[in-house]
Amino acid sequence: MTDTAHADARSDEPGQHDRNTAEPKAMLLIGMLVASAFVMILNETILSVALRDLSTELHVATTTAQWLTSGFLLTMAVIIPITGFLLERYTPRQVFLTSLTLFSTGTLVSALAPVFAVLLAGRVIQACGTAVMIPLLMTSVMRLVPEERRGSTMGTIGIVIAVAPALGPTIGGAILSGLGWRWMFWLVLPLSVAALLIGAKWLQLHSETRRVPLDVLSVILSALGFGGLLYGLSSIGESGGGAHLVPPWLPIVVGAAALVVFVRRQLSLQRADRALLDLRPFTIRDFVVSLTLTGLLFMCLLGVASILLPLYLQTVIGASTFESGLAVLPGGLVLGLLGRPVGALYDRVGPRPLVIPGTIAMAGGLWLYTTLGPDSSMVTVVVYHVIMMTGLGLMMTPLMTQALGSLTEHLHSHGSAILATLQQVAGAFGTAVFVTVAAVGSAAGAPGPDSDGLRVAFMVAGVIGLAAVVTSLFLSKEKAHADGGAPVH
Numbered sequence: 374m375t376d377t378a379h380a381d382a383r384s385d386e387p388g389q390h391d392r393n394t395a396e397p398k399a400m401l402l403i404g405m406l407v408a409s410a411f412v413m414i415l416n417e418t419i420l421s422v423a424l425r426d427l428s429t430e431l432h433v434a435t436t437t438a439q440w441l442t443s444g445f446l447l448t449m450a451v452i453i454p455i456t457g458f459l460l461e462r463y464t465p466r467q468v469f470l471t472s473l474t475l476f477s478t479g480t481l482v483s484a485l486a487p488v489f490a491v492l493l494a495g496r497v498i499q500a501c502g503t504a505v506m507i508p509l510l511m512t513s514v515m516r517l518v519p520e521e522r523r524g525s526t527m528g529t530i531g532i533v534i535a536v537a538p539a540l541g542p543t544i545g546g547a548i549l550s551g552l553g554w555r556w557m558f559w560l561v562l563p564l565s566v567a568a569l570l571i572g573a574k575w576l577q578l579h580s581e582t583r584r585v586p587l588d589v590l591s592v593i594l595s596a597l598g599f600g601g602l603l604y605g606l607s608s609i610g611e612s613g614g615g616a617h618l619v620p621p622w623l624p625i626v627v628g629a630a631a632l633v634v635f636v637r638r639q640l641s642l643q644r645a646d647r648a649l650l651d652l653r654p655f656t657i658r659d660f661v662v663s664l665t666l667t668g669l670l671f672m673c674l675l676g677v678a679s680i681l682l683p684l685y686l687q688t689v690i691g692a693s694t695f696e697s698g699l700a701v702l703p704g705g706l707v708l709g710l711l712g713r714p715v716g717a718l719y720d721r722v723g724p725r726p727l728v729i730p731g732t733i734a735m736a737g738g739l740w741l742y743t744t745l746g747p748d749s750s751m752v753t754v755v756v757y758h759v760i761m762m763t764g765l766g767l768m769m770t771p772l773m774t775q776a777l778g779s780l781t782e783h784l785h786s787h788g789s790a791i792l793a794t795l796q797q798v799a800g801a802f803g804t805a806v807f808v809t810v811a812a813v814g815s816a817a818g819a820p821g822p823d824s825d826g827l828r829v830a831f832m833v834a835g836v837i838g839l840a841a842v843v844t845s846l847f848l849s850k851e852k853a854h855a856d857g858g859a860p861v862h
Contacts, residue, residue: 413502420557458585528713591638591650659849670841708763
């Protein structure tokens, strides 16, 4: 992306009627962005089932091969905080084309990779393109869709965020069973190139761009802060608190210190409207409450549904990987299917009638997990999981819509970057906490988390669920409006 942003903004600017773009055109643009984001987010987890094959073929340890997934997520955590600046400095068209170009390039590099280092480089390039797509999608919805219909449209984004990572291992396993691991990239490449070509022709979305200078020190602090925090938390989560070459507390401490300096610098820069990540959304009550609940939601979604529950199924009741995948599939489908109808209900009734019952269902499902033991049936697990995921489905779309709807248009890009960053960090934090608690609570000498340790971890998750119920009571009764909502006192 170059300094031709203003010229491109003029070419993308058909006039005042853009905000009221004809609905078919707006839906076409959003559909294209959603499809692109789905393919890209799918790649976060698609390789997780191929790590053993990759370690054998590329002659690396399985722990090293794990970096194909961890490196992808770590890169996203570093890049996402910068997207607020990118979406303000460049037009949506420029950001989209750059994102798809990077992703397609990374996919090609990965497909052709002769050695592990090249494959890892390809994954990092893919992640650089993926990182900006969800914030771009959220911001575009806020610009294209009238306020009274934003909920149902944001529900589609919820499907992408929640369902695509869940389907990744399933699709990856299906490809791996009949083809080699390289086909995970060869099959994705034409889809990403097609999206790039379609976007180059059709994506014309007006945006007011500003020549905001890039503060290099803020970029470095952001990378150290969010990267260090996520790396440390992920290290704990991957090994359950075992021995590490680098103690996980070290990158966490460095990351936390860097974030303190990063926040102070952003507060200083935003006085001149030059912040890399504008923190003024944190002065809006609706945004802060919705953001807090979103963090608790993703701790439970990624830490419990994606980690603890499969651990229980495989280590306590002896289910196979395939059976574990089938057990969590109904809940994942419920979460995805609730996206648009819940969004439509939000447009009619606002957040509280959906989010409060949602937090109660989430907390109820988490406490039901504490009753599971070695003799529990698979049907019981599926029912409890569906209850929890129903709660998450009632929460996700209203919270995202309420958070961004409370901000002025100038802050949409920064708000979406904050939301996307939080999802990464909260997921890593939830995984680290729950896996560590499960390991500590298990019997001494146990090869992995046992039934008692997992029950303790589920109880901790249940407490987090109760905290979400209490926090939901602070949500506004009305839908958030673009006047910025109520300030934090």
